[in-house]
Amino acid sequence: MEVTFEGEEQDPDVRFVRGTGKYVDDIKLEGMLHLHVVRSPYARARVLSVSGGITGNELKATMESVGEDAGGKSAVSFPALSASYVNYVGQPVAAVLGLDRYDAADKAEEVDVQYEPLRPVIDPEKALASEPIHPGMENNLVAAAELGKEFEVKAPIEIEETLRMTRISPNPMETKGMVAVYDGSNLTVYASTQSPFSWREGLASSLGLKEESVRVVQMDTGGGFGSKGGIYPEYVVAAYAAMKTKRPVKWSETRYENILSTNMGRGVRGKMKVYADREGKLKGLKADILVDVGAYPLGGGGWTARWIASQLVGPYSVPRAYATAKAVLTNKVNMGPYRGAGRPEAAFFMERMMDRLADETGVDAAEVRLRNATSRRTTSPLGMEAPPSKQLFMKALRAFKYSSRKKKENVGLSFFMLIPAAYGGESAKLAVKGGRVKVWMGGSSHGQRHDVFAKSLVSEELGIPQDVIDFQHTDTRSISGGVGSWGSRTAILGGGAIVEASRSLKAAAKKKLGKKYSPARLLEGEYEAEAFFKPKDLLNTLGANMASARLTKEGNAVVDEVVSFYDAGKVLNPFMLESQITGGVAQGIGEIMYEQAIYSEDGQLLTASIADTGVIHATEMPKSVVMTAASRSTLPHGAKGVGESPTIGVPPAATRALEVLLGRRFTTLPIEPEKLWATDVAGVKEVRVR
Amino acid sequence: MIPPRFEYAAPKSVREAVDLLKSRGGEAKVLAGGQSLIPLLKLRLAAPSLLVDINRVTGLDYIRESGGFLRVGALTRVSTLNRSALLKKRYGALHDASLTIADPLVRNLGTVGGNLSHGDPSNDLPAVLLAAGGELAATGPSGDRSVRAEDFFVGTFTTALAQDEILTEARFPVPPPRSGGVYLKVEQKVADFATAGVAVQVSLDKKSEYARVGIGLTGVGPTALKATKAEAAMVGKRATDRKAAQEAGELAADASSPTTDIRGTEEYKRGLIRLLVTRGLERASQRARRGA
Numbered sequence: 010m011e012v013t014f015e016g017e018e019q020d021p022d023v024r025f026v027r028g029t030g031k032y033v034d035d036i037k038l039e040g041m042l043h044l045h046v047v048r049s050p051y052a053r054a055r056v057l058s059v060s061g062g063i064t065g066n067e068l069k070a071t072m073e074s075v076g077e078d079a080g081g082k083s084a085v086s087f088p089a090l091s092a093s094y095v096n097y098v099g100q101p102v103a104a105v106l107g108l109d110r111y112d113a114a115d116k117a118e119e120v121d122v123q124y125e126p127l128r129p130v131i132d133p134e135k136a137l138a139s140e141p142i143h144p145g146m147e148n149n150l151v152a153a154a155e156l157g158k159e160f161e162v163k164a165p166i167e168i169e170e171t172l173r174m175t176r177i178s179p180n181p182m183e184t185k186g187m188v189a190v191y192d193g194s195n196l197t198v199y200a201s202t203q204s205p206f207s208w209r210e211g212l213a214s215s216l217g218l219k220e221e222s223v224r225v226v227q228m229d230t231g232g233g234f235g236s237k238g239g240i241y242p243e244y245v246v247a248a249y250a251a252m253k254t255k256r257p258v259k260w261s262e263t264r265y266e267n268i269l270s271t272n273m274g275r276g277v278r279g280k281m282k283v284y285a286d287r288e289g290k291l292k293g294l295k296a297d298i299l300v301d302v303g304a305y306p307l308g309g310g311g312w313t314a315r316w317i318a319s320q321l322v323g324p325y326s327v328p329r330a331y332a333t334a335k336a337v338l339t340n341k342v343n344m345g346p347y348r349g350a351g352r353p354e355a356a357f358f359m360e361r362m363m364d365r366l367a368d369e370t371g372v373d374a375a376e377v378r379l380r381n382a383t384s385r386r387t388t389s390p391l392g393m394e395a396p397p398s399k400q401l402f403m404k405a406l407r408a409f410k411y412s413s414r415k416k417k418e419n420v421g422l423s424f425f426m427l428i429p430a431a432y433g434g435e436s437a438k439l440a441v442k443g444g445r446v447k448v449w450m451g452g453s454s455h456g457q458r459h460d461v462f463a464k465s466l467v468s469e470e471l472g473i474p475q476d477v478i479d480f481q482h483t484d485t486r487s488i489s490g491g492v493g494s495w496g497s498r499t500a501i502l503g504g505g506a507i508v509e510a511s512r513s514l515k516a517a518a519k520k521k522l523g524k525k526y527s528p529a530r531l532l533e534g535e536y537e538a539e540a541f542f543k544p545k546d547l548l549n550t551l552g553a554n555m556a557s558a559r560l561t562k563e564g565n566a567v568v569d570e571v572v573s574f575y576d577a578g579k580v581l582n583p584f585m586l587e588s589q590i591t592g593g594v595a596q597g598i599g600e601i602m603y604e605q606a607i608y609s610e611d612g613q614l615l616t617a618s619i620a621d622t623g624v625i626h627a628t629e630m631p632k633s634v635v636m637t638a639a640s641r642s643t644l645p646h647g648a649k650g651v652g653e654s655p656t657i658g659v660p661p662a663a664t665r666a667l668e669v670l671l672g673r674r675f676t677t678l679p680i681e682p683e684k685l686w687a688t689d690v691a692g693v694k695e696v697r698v699r
Numbered sequence: 700m701i702p703p704r705f706e707y708a709a710p711k712s713v714r715e716a717v718d719l720l721k722s723r724g725g726e727a728k729v730l731a732g733g734q735s736l737i738p739l740l741k742l743r744l745a746a747p748s749l750l751v752d753i754n755r756v757t758g759l760d761y762i763r764e765s766g767g768f769l770r771v772g773a774l775t776r777v778s779t780l781n782r783s784a785l786l787k788k789r790y791g792a793l794h795d796a797s798l799t800i801a802d803p804l805v806r807n808l809g810t811v812g813g814n815l816s817h818g819d820p821s822n823d824l825p826a827v828l829l830a831a832g833g834e835l836a837a838t839g840p841s842g843d844r845s846v847r848a849e850d851f852f853v854g855t856f857t858t859a860l861a862q863d864e865i866l867t868e869a870r871f872p873v874p875p876p877r878s879g880g881v882y883l884k885v886e887q888k889v890a891d892f893a894t895a896g897v898a899v900q901v902s903l904d905k906k907s908e909y910a911r912v913g914i915g916l917t918g919v920g921p922t923a924l925k926a927t928k929a930e931a932a933m934v935g936k937r938a939t940d941r942k943a944a945q946e947a948g949e950l951a952a953d954a955s956s957p958t959t960d961i962r963g964t965e966e967y968k969r970g971l972i973r974l975l976v977t978r979g980l981e982r983a984s985q986r987a988r989r990g991a
Contacts, residue, residue, distance in 0.1 A: 114701045114743075263701070265742060603888055607961050615961050620891060628889040682887060682894065683967035690970040 010038050010190055010257060012199050012226065019479055021460060030229040033186040033201045034261045041188070041257040044247050045113035047103040047120045048270065049095035052129035052340040052612020053142060056093055061120035062105040063250060065092030070215045070245050072307060076207025077238030077346045077430070077495040078272070080311030084151055085143050085338075087305040089215060089245040095124070096142055096304035097342045098612055099269035101242045106250055106258065129340035129612040133301035134278065136337040142304065143338065151306040152336035154315040157390040160329045162293045164284035168365045172358050173677040174660075176276035176301065176606040177599075178268050178622040179347050182456075183231025185271065186261035187244055189251035196248055197224045201231070203238040203455050204493025205483045211240035212248050227483040230455035234596075235346030236271045237455060238495045239308065243270070268617050272308035273606055274347020275678075276301035277317060279358035289370040289377035291327040296358065298334040301344060308345030310336050320355040322389035324398035324426045324551055325381040330390040340612045346495060348596055349656040356425040360661030361676065364421070364668070373415075374665070375406055378424050386547070395426050398551055401638055405553035405574035408636050418557045421665025423658045427550050427575075429650035430496025434543030437506035438488045439467065439514050441536040446473065449481045450503040451491015451541075457589060457652070462500055462581040463507055466646060470511035472528040489539060497650030500581055501642070502542055508645040509540035548642065550576045550649040554658035556631070558666035564687045566670050568598055568663045570632040575654045577637045579647030586651060587635045593655025594633045599625045601660050601667075601678050602685070623679070631663075702740035709752040713759070713838050713865055719751045721840050721863040727751050729865060731774060732809040734801070735817045759812070759867060762786070768833075768870040769793075773812025781806060790871060791986050792830060792880030792898045796823040799882065802890040816866045818856045818922065821892040824869075825852055825923030826915030827882055830898035831871045839864035852922035878902040879986025883975045884917065887962060893918040894962040895971035897951070899979035903987045907938045914947070914976060919955035919968050926951035929976060938984035941977075948977040 017031060018024045024031075047062065059066070071086040090101050103120045107113025130139040136149040188199040196218060200208055205225035213220045230237065247260035262270070277300050284293035298318045302310030314334035322330055363381075367374040382399035389395065402424050406412070414420055436451035448467055453459050460480035468475045483491065494503070517538060518531040552575040559569045571594050580586050596604075603623035607615040616622050641647035664675050673684055683690055710716040720727050728747035730736055731754065739745035753759070759774035762783050769790055771780070780786055780797035787794045800806055800814065800823050814824040815835065828835075828848040836845050840863055851859045860866060874880070884896040896917030904910040912933040914926040929950035936943040957968035 110701050111704075115703065118703075263741075621961055623888070626889050681967075682963055683970065688974070690967065690974055 012036055014482060021458060032183055032229050032231060033188055033199055036188045036199055036259065038188065038190065038257040041259055042106040042108065042250070042254060043110050043113040044250055044258050044260040045105050045107060045117045046101045046243055046246065047105070047117050047122065049098060049100045049102055051095060051124055051126050052098050052131070053127045054095050054124040055127060056091060056095060056102060057123040057125055059092065059103050059120070059122045062103040063090065063246065064103045065090035068246065068249050070249065072240060072242065072245060073211060073214045074307040074311065075211040075239050076204045076493050077235060078307060078309050080309060083306050083311060085146070085305055087242070087307050089242040094144065096340050098614055099266070099342060100304070101246065104246045104250065106254065131339055131341070131608055131610060131612050133276070133299060133337050133339050136339050142340055149338040150335060151302055151338055152311055152314050154318065154334045156315070156318050156334070156392060157331040158329070159331050160293060162284050162329060164292045165287050166285040166366070166369055167282065168362065168369055169282045170362065170365060170676060172279045172281060172361050174275040174277050174354055174357060175678060176273045176344070177347065177604040178273055178606055178616070179234040179236035179271060180619060180622055180624050181232030181234055181236060184262045184264055184267040185237065185241065185243070186259070187247055188257060188259045189248045190257045191251045191255055193255065195222045195224065196252065197226065198248060199226050199228050201237060202227055203233045203495055204452050205485050206451060206491045207238065207493050208240055208244065209485050212244060215245045216248060225485045227453065233455045234348045235274065235350055235495055238346060238493055241270070264619055265617055268619070268622060269614060270342055272343045272345020274345065274350070275354065276344050277354045279354065281358050281362050283362045283366060285366055285370070287370055289366050289372040289380050291325065291381050294322060294327050294330040296321050296332040298332065300336040301339055301341070302336045303339060303341040303343040305343050306336065306338070308343035309350065310344050313344065313351050316351040317354045319391050320352065320393050320426065320428060321359055322391055322393065323356060323359045324383070324395050324424055326383045326387055327381070327390065332391055341608060348593065349653040350496065352428060352653055353657045353660060356423065356657045357661050357678070360423045360425070364665050374422055375411055378402065378422065382424070393428070394547055394549060396547065396549055396551060398424065401551050401576055402553055404638060408574050409555040409572055411555060414557070419559065419666055419670035420555055420557045421662045421669060423554045423662035425552055425657045427497060427552060427650055427654050427657060429501060429548050430498045431502060431544060431548050433492045434541055435498065435502035435506050436488055436491045436539065436541045437503055437510045438539040439510045439537065441514065441532060441534060444477060444532050446478045447481050448478060448507065449483060449488045450499065450506065451483065451488060452493035452499060452503065453483045455494060457499070458585055459499055459503065461585050462504055465582065466504055466507045467511055470508055471515055471531065473532060477532060490541065497652040500648050501548060501644060501650050502544070504581065504646050504648055505544060505644050506540045506542035509542055510538045513540060514538035544644060546643045548650065550578070552576060552654045552658050554662035556659065556663040556666040558663070558670040560670065560687050566667050566685045566687065568631045568666060570634065571659055571663060572634040572636070573655060573658065574636045574638065575651055576640055576649060577651040578640060578642040578649030580637055581646065581648055586637065589652055590635045590655050591633050593653070594659050595625055595630055596656050597659025598629065598631060598663060599623055600656070601664050601680060603629065603679055605679050700737060700741040703743055703746045705747055706749045707752060708749060709755050711755050711757070713756055713867060716751050716753050716756060716865055717838060717840055717863055719749065720865070723749050725862040729753055731813040732776065734805050734809040735813060735819065753865065764873055767873055769873060771811050771869045773810060773866045773868060775811045777806040777809045777811065777814065778803065780811065789874065790880060792827045792882045792900055793871065795882035796827045796898065799823055799884045799886070811869055812866045815869055816858055816860055818852060818854070818858045820855055820920055820922050821918045823882065823884065823893065823896055823917055826896055826898040826917040828869060828871065829915035829923055829925040830880065830900040830913035832913050833869060833871045835866055836868040836870065837864045837866050849925050855921045874900070875902050877987050879983045881979050881983045881986060883979050885971050885975065895919050895957070895968045895975060897972065897975035897979045899976070899983040901980065901983045901987055903938055903984060907988065909933045909936050909938060914951055916951060916955055916972060919957040919972055924955060926954045926976065928954060933980065938988065944977045944980040947980060948973040951976040
């Protein structure tokens with residue numbers, strides 16, 4: 010029983026527009042059972058008993074942090090099904106199988122779970138003083154780091170601010186899901202994923218299988234934004250159910266389940282203090298970062314606090330910096346990577362301080378940034394390496410027509426550095442047979458259309474037409490290794506691997522054909538080449554955003570336009586780049602004005618429908634203008650990362666535009682709706698900015 | 700949608716539908732446009748044993764003026780309201796409100812009867828009916844009756860309709876000349892429920908003073924509310940009296956009882972009522988002077 014893409018429409022333009030994509034939930038196999046997960050209604054409770062279905066007493070599996078989430082050994086083990094304690098609303102406690110989804114949902118109502126509710130820990134700022142949520146731990150602290158050196162400095166300007174980015178739901182268009190098939194010795198999993206190889210590692214480890222006996226095939230995948238880069242309890246349970254019953258098992262969650270049980274992004278507080286002279290030149294930076302990890306530190310909770318702190322200085326130069334970073338447990342679903350994953354938090358915190366600095370010194374917001382930008386490659390006191398930034402930012406300001414626009418419009422700026430997740434590299438494979446070329450990458454498209462750049466790179470390298478190239482879904486059986494698609498990495502690393510594999514394929518063909526070599530002759534033969542690309546150079550790149558804001562006739566503030574100027578290296582495909590950025594602008598605007606996960610004091614998620622999570626419509630979308638700086642990277646194809654740039658750069662720029670328009674200072678995202686009115690609608694206590 | 704099991708019936712007449720409701724004594728639910736009921740079934744928050752689908756019942760889809768009322772049949776789709784030239788000309792509040800309900804997909808299916816009889820304090824039409832001083836017609840086992848709008852909205856998700864009654868018609872009094880209505884809604888994003896909404900229906904006399912004022916409030920209480928003190932305070936005031944309109948805003952805000960939720964704080968919602976009532980009076984009287 011195998012699911013293939015043979016005979017399917019290959020062109021994604023046609024496949025998706027016609028609605029003939031092949032997603033996990035489209036899979037129908039003979040004898041397939043449907044899994045329904047029974048979830049905790051409490052944020053924190055002792056499980057007294059569970060009866061009915063598969064329970065944690067039967068399946069004692071726990072989970073390792075893998076893929077984009079990976080952060081070393083966790084202090085707390087995350088059970089696939091909890092038999093003792095539950096720690097967030099939506100945590101799986103049991104699972105049932107049905108002949109169809111209706112049958113499974115009905116059977117789930119027969120599962121009896123007895124709980125003894127406990128008082129949950131919800132507020133991360135109180136979590137350190139609260140009793141530990143996990144038995145056996147001393148407190149709720151799961152990660153702490155100190156970066157740079159403590160310092161004292163005398164400065165005429167000292168500004169302190171506490172800034173917050175509220176948790177948000179990733180909301181990929183396609184919810185999570187998988188189909189597991191077990192033949193008695195091998196487990197095959199069809200997945201909605203950003204990383205088949207991480208799934209293979211995670212499932213094998215949780216179920217005690219050898220990686221060779223687990224195959225993971227990526228289906229068409231409708232978005233992830235970081236939420237599908239690791240594994241979840243439900244995956245382990247569904248795979249186990251297939252092994253137990255020896256029948257195919259499908260698990261496909263509803264939107265409600267997705268919002269309840271998918272790792273959420275952000276949820277970070279930054280206490281910032283900058284020291285500067287009266288001209289706005291930074292003399293020092295201190296910061297304290299607090300990350301709300303949720304119930305288990307497996308989604309990235311182990312590394313996010315330090316990661317944010319390490320990049321606070323951004324593209325600037327500061328003589329001294331000192332940061333502390335903590336991550337704490339709360340009774341909420343796990344925190345996890347969400348488009349930008351730590352980068353937006355660092356940029357928001359720093360860029361808000363640059364605007365404060367402009368206000369305090371009276372120096373223009375662009376000028377204050379330029380005074381702290383660098384003309385050479387630097388390593389910050391917090392350990393992050395940055396390329397020279399001043400020239401690029403000056404170019405951006407010219408492209409924005411900043412000086413003339415700021416005179417007549419309410420504009421905000423942001424400068425930032427994008428650090429792509431280059432660690433681990435990425436793989437690609439090419440196979441020529443029957444006049445066609447198949448291309449795989451170790452981690453590929455979950456909505457980005459990687460096929461577009463993949464085909465153009467292969468076509469350029471081999472001198473063959475694009476219509477003989479077939480881009481393949483990632484399958485752990487078709488390529489010997491791989492990492493995954495996240496962190497602005499795939500075009501640079503997967504693309505680099507495609508170039509390398511193309512070149513070695515061409516070399517092999519040339520060796521075989523000698524002087525008779527031609528692209529047409531190459532296509533007549535049979536060749537295979539695989540490459541694993543690991544760049545050595547610094548791939549950190551820079552970007553800038555400008556946003557403008559205006560009032561509607563009803564007196565509401567809206568962001569009118571967002572202009573992006575990103576150093577994306579050699580642009581592999583301008584249309585795809587613009588599409589990526591446009592989507593990111595939408596998420597950036599959502600994050601500052603609409604999107605948030607709100608929990609009640611007893612840990613119930615109050616924003617549990619897609620409308621309530623705040624995803625924007627086209628009607629809330631500002632005009633988006635995209636520009637790029639043409640500066641090839643040192644990679645073979647000259648590309649640089651760009652996928653996360655808009656979620657990093659847009660929030661601080663757009664927040665500033667609103668701040669300038671309304672004269673109110675904003676420190677927390679999303680901005681409360683009552684503060685977005687020109688008139689004092691609800692007795693808003695204002696902090697006026699200059 | 701993965702609802703619990705239910706039986707399904709599709710009667711052809713109101714009488715037949717009422718009989719079906721009566722036979723289940725509260726275990727049956729009427730399915731009209733389904734835009735509120737289906738989400739409840741999807742989340743298994745509702746588990747009726749029988750769905751009585753009234754979409755095949757004829758004669759409940761109309762908009763007409765007769766006997767001193769604008770009569771809107773309960774099965775009239777919200778999108779039909781959107782397109783009605785009569786509403787645009789003479790029933791401004793109803794026309795405005797119909798365009799703010801959810802999105803076009805919902806409006807194509809959602810019905811006037813469903814919007815009113817669901818008893819959701821965040822639905823937009825109840826405030827319009829309250830401002831207009833309208834009434835509702837219902838059919839039950841013992842025949843037809845009418846209920847005044849102010850007696851209809853009893854509590855959150857509770858109306859004066861009995862379990863075996865079906866709402867058949869909403870009635871808006873035909874406004875005299877020099878009347879105007881408006882519905883103002885603040886929503887977080889397009890298609891959202893109201894953070895707060897205000898319907899204002901006014902009639903002016905020859906001196907351009909308010910002869911009748913109706914004010915309905917959305918989303919700021921357990922039901923849609925009628926701001927009676929604010930209404931009374933405006934009668935006899937000049938249509939251009941800004942201060943009076945602001946005072947009416949204060950009175951309406953005092954009469955509201957919003958709660959803090961994901962859409963905003965209690966204080967913010969009260970502030971919106973203040974703003975929207977003041978603006979609503981100004982705009983409704985402008986329409987009245989233009990004759991809309």
